[in-house]
Amino acid sequence: MAVKHSDHKYIEALIQNNARVLSELYRKFTPKVVRYISKNNGDYDDAQDIIQESLVTIYHQAVEKGLLLTCPFDAYFFLVCKRKWLNELRKRGRKEVTFLDEITSISKEEIAMAEDTLLYEQKSELIDLMFTQLGSKCQEIIKAAFALKSMEKVAKQLGVTYGYARKKKSQCIGQLTKLVRNAAEFDQLKND
């Protein structure tokens, strides 16, 4: 049985948008990330972008998947930011500078939690990306379905019958599922 770590309060602060606890999070955990990125082909603003994107990812993982922090936040957060920055460097066509991190002892659990978060992010990004590949009708009906939360309202808004709206929504999500699966398989092939 996984035990909730006391640092789980930072995850809760993200969910509740608690500025006081988030300010503590920034004070305790972000300087390390800034130093790492500054030494590694980036600047202060790059670091702040990476920090914000990492926190937003963690937020989404928490509300969607009920992320439960079972290890200290420090090394977990650092690993998430670090991996994100290395991806960003690759996108910019820059090389990583290798040196010893400040964090020397990282437990298996921290690595596993960070990997979970990054995997979650990868999946969500892929879904969001493939969503943009859908036809505009499909995008419209999916957005309306989850924003309005009632297919009767969706049908009314889009001026179609309830039956058609239901059918179309499931088809569109099905189509997206197919796109995501194909893209994931394609990525896997590329990585081999």
Next chain:
Amino acid sequence: MNEEQYIAFDAYLQGELKGEELQSFEHKLLNDAGFKTAFQDYADVEQSLKSSIEHASKEKELRATLNTLRNQEKPSENSSVFSIKRYVWMGVAASVLLLFSVYIFNDVDPPSYAEYAMHQPLEVGVRGTTNTSSNAAEEAFNSKDYQTAVHELRLLLGTSPENVEWQLYYGISLIETDRIATALTILEPITSGASVYKHTAQWYTALGYLKSEKLEWCKSALEKIPSEASEFEKAQELLDRL
């Protein structure tokens, strides 16, 4: 995968299957591995979309809080010795400026980045298609929300790193948000490439230097803009003023 199956997935997730239908659906889930995978993939995608759409406005609020915190831990740039030096220089600069403004008129105001920072609007959306990211990038850039533009363009470039137009606008947005060193590394390959954005990228390289007050570098960047470029005239004008 047939349409009927998607309809069944949806009905199951909505808790609408009853009696025999429900039994046969669950029986299939337990005994047909292919069916199970197909359903799980479908359910994952649905859950992800649902969550991101439902939490979009909360995410915005969270980002607003995070934006207020982003400079909280910014190390101060100068030690006290430096700041004294700086004050002296600021004093000198202020008195020089005062002298100039007393004796000479507007003409001698040094050229500023803001005077030249007029960007062509970004138009990425192909008519008739809807691409959320490119629309968001376009909207952010054209409404001068460069922080968001940086973010959206970065997402776009993640999927199409070769798109020179997006690279250019990414560079401009980085200049606008004072990440000039990064901007220059993005613009550099465009200036030495063969695209139609070559000279525009050269012009923005110069503006990057202007904004960071590296005027000699700015001049030499401007000198590289050839007479056939549409930026030639303003480049010459800026050179004269420098």
